[in-house]
Amino acid sequence: MTVIQEYLAPRTLEELTRLVGDGEAAIYAGGTDLGPRWNKDVVEKPATVIDVKAIAELHGVRVDGEEVVIGACTLMSQIEADPMLRKSAGALAPAAGRVACPQIRNRATIGGNLCNASPAADTAVPLILLDAEVELASVGDDGVVRRRVPITEFFTGPGSTCRKPGEVLTCVRFKPLPDTTSCAWDKFGTRPAMEIAVASVGVMLEQADGVVKRARVGYGSVAPTPLRGHKAEAELAGKRLTAEVIERVTAAARDEINPISDVRAGAEYRRTVIGVMLGRMLNDAAGA
Amino acid sequence: MPQVLDTLDLAFEVNGDAVSVKVPPGATLLDALRDALELTGTKLGCGEGECGACSVLLDGRVVNSCLVLAAECAGAKIVTIEGLAANGKLHAIQQAFVDQGAIQCGFCTPGMIMATHALLADNPTPSEADAKRALEGNLCRCTGYRKILDAVLSLANGGVAHD
Numbered sequence: 052m053t054v055i056q057e058y059l060a061p062r063t064l065e066e067l068t069r070l071v072g073d074g075e076a077a078i079y080a081g082g083t084d085l086g087p088r089w090n091k092d093v094v095e096k097p098a099t100v101i102d103v104k105a106i107a108e109l110h111g112v113r114v115d116g117e118e119v120v121i122g123a124c125t126l127m128s129q130i131e132a133d134p135m136l137r138k139s140a141g142a143l144a145p146a147a148g149r150v151a152c153p154q155i156r157n158r159a160t161i162g163g164n165l166c167n168a169s170p171a172a173d174t175a176v177p178l179i180l181l182d183a184e185v186e187l188a189s190v191g192d193d194g195v196v197r198r199r200v201p202i203t204e205f206f207t208g209p210g211s212t213c214r215k216p217g218e219v220l221t222c223v224r225f226k227p228l229p230d231t232t233s234c235a236w237d238k239f240g241t242r243p244a245m246e247i248a249v250a251s252v253g254v255m256l257e258q259a260d261g262v263v264k265r266a267r268v269g270y271g272s273v274a275p276t277p278l279r280g281h282k283a284e285a286e287l288a289g290k291r292l293t294a295e296v297i298e299r300v301t302a303a304a305r306d307e308i309n310p311i312s313d314v315r316a317g318a319e320y321r322r323t324v325i326g327v328m329l330g331r332m333l334n335d336a337a338g339a
Numbered sequence: 340m341p342q343v344l345d346t347l348d349l350a351f352e353v354n355g356d357a358v359s360v361k362v363p364p365g366a367t368l369l370d371a372l373r374d375a376l377e378l379t380g381t382k383l384g385c386g387e388g389e390c391g392a393c394s395v396l397l398d399g400r401v402v403n404s405c406l407v408l409a410a411e412c413a414g415a416k417i418v419t420i421e422g423l424a425a426n427g428k429l430h431a432i433q434q435a436f437v438d439q440g441a442i443q444c445g446f447c448t449p450g451m452i453m454a455t456h457a458l459l460a461d462n463p464t465p466s467e468a469d470a471k472r473a474l475e476g477n478l479c480r481c482t483g484y485r486k487i488l489d490a491v492l493s494l495a496n497g498g499v500a501h502d
């Protein structure tokens with residue numbers, strides 16, 4: 052058993068990136084993934100905890116040129132309620148509102164959700180639908196160095212990302228969705244609240260005269276990482292949402308996911324659930 | 340085994356009073372409340388965010404104090420179940436829980452009441468669906484929830500004043 056010996060709360064990004072340095076210390080945001088593991092001694096406690104929440108630039112939602120920027124420390128409850136996100140971020144605000152419960156949503160940050168890299172992270176699929184990018188910052192010779200990574204490349208496996216040990220996630224960026232698009236997202240679990248998704252799926256459609264001009268599909272909890280549905284998207288492109296097309300899209304979805312069987316559900320069950328949920332969303336979109 | 344090198348001196352506000360505590364850097368807010376300040380109304384149920392028994396208000400937001408580090412609360416305003424009754428009189432939410440029979444063993448009650456407090460501050464006239472959503476992170480193994488929902492809804496519909 053180890054003990055946390057030091058708590059640091061830097062006030063600037065520059066100071067933070069210097070402190071994070073070689074990545075020995077634990078970066079701490081809302082603590083809703085870290086806290087349960089520490090309390091139950093599931094992992095060794097770090098000697099040093101670096102709280103990222105005292106840095107103003109990591110908080111809140113803003114517009115930067117053509118992009119919407121969500122700071123890493125923005126809470127699920129803030130994302131759920133934000134008027135700009137509700138209007139232009141597709142499924143992101145509703146998905147944030149489906150995370151756990153009020154107590155967790157008041158602490159859980161979007162940066163923590165992504166860096167924790169669960170295949171079930173509820174903000175991941177909505178961000179795939181937005182073609183979002185994450186921004187990572189680290190210390191360089193002349194101060195803070197930033198790079199951007201598309202959300203689909205960020206996740207590398209269950210619990211792992213391409214974030215290097217010295218890097219901090221600063222924000223998520225995306226272009227707001229135009230009014231001509233529609234989004235749907237849902238997660239399935241055995242009860243409506245406090246449920247880590249057994250499977251989740253989202254779809255973004257841009258239709259003109261009943262024809263799909265652009266589509267994005269994403270899946271959660273059915274592969275080692277949140278997954279973009281390239282095959283389902285290909286079946287949607289340029290099509291009208293007829294019963295036959297919807298059947299082909301859901302078949303492609305069941306085919307391109309790679310679920311496992313675990314305590315919460317079997318692989319075949321997850322395949323079925325994804326097909327059913329996506330089929331319902333497309334039927335709704337066809338009727339709209 | 341590594342030694343705890345530091346003890347933190349923290350100052351914050353609990354139930355309107357300025358307090359200072361000495362805790363190890365890894366202490367949770369729940370540890371600080373129960374062990375250092377002897378405010379044992381807030382309960383440790385699961386220690387992992389599942390049960391809500393440790394719910395308190397941190398700068399106005401309801402949170403699980405078992406998942407908050409005490410260190411980050413320096414300067415914060417915290418309200419616990421002990422902060423609700425005033426002048427020897429139960430708070431309206433507490434009274435409603437008593438009146439509706441929403442308390443059996445009472446272990447979940449402080450958390451239920453703090454979550455209800457947060458709901459009513461936001462939405463003084465919640466529907467049953469709103470009440471269920473507000474309490475989705477609070478488990479009760481005794482009541483079956485019906486009487487707890489009745490207590491919350493009695494406040495919403497009965498026009499009982501609350502702050």
Ligand SMILES: Cc1cc2nc3c(=O)[nH]c(=O)nc-3n(C[C@H](O)[C@H](O)[C@H](O)COP(=O)(O)OP(=O)(O)OC[C@H]3O[C@@H](n4cnc5c(N)ncnc54)[C@H](O)[C@@H]3O)c2cc1C
Pocket residue numbers: 077078079080081082083084085086087103123124149150151152155158159160161162163164165166167171172173174218219220221245246247248387388389
């Ligand atoms: C009871 C319960 C229910 C839950 N339900 C859900 C749910 O329904 N859906 C869901 O998606 N999640 C759920 N979670 C998981 C968790 O709440 C979320 O993943 C949350 O968003 C994590 O954010 P945090 O700020 O609390 O992260 P923390 O615990 O602070 O950190 C998580 C990880 O990310 C790293 N990290 C945090 N911020 C940064 C940063 N800016 N840069 C680099 N690294 C960083 C940390 O080092 C750590 O490894 C639940 C958790 C609990 C306890």
Ligand code: FES
Pocket residue numbers: 382383384385386387388389390391392393394403404405406
């Ligand atoms: S003790 Fe904190 S949520 Fe259960």
Ligand code: FES
Pocket residue numbers: 441442443444445446447448478479480481482
């Ligand atoms: S009254 Fe016993 S747990 Fe709720």
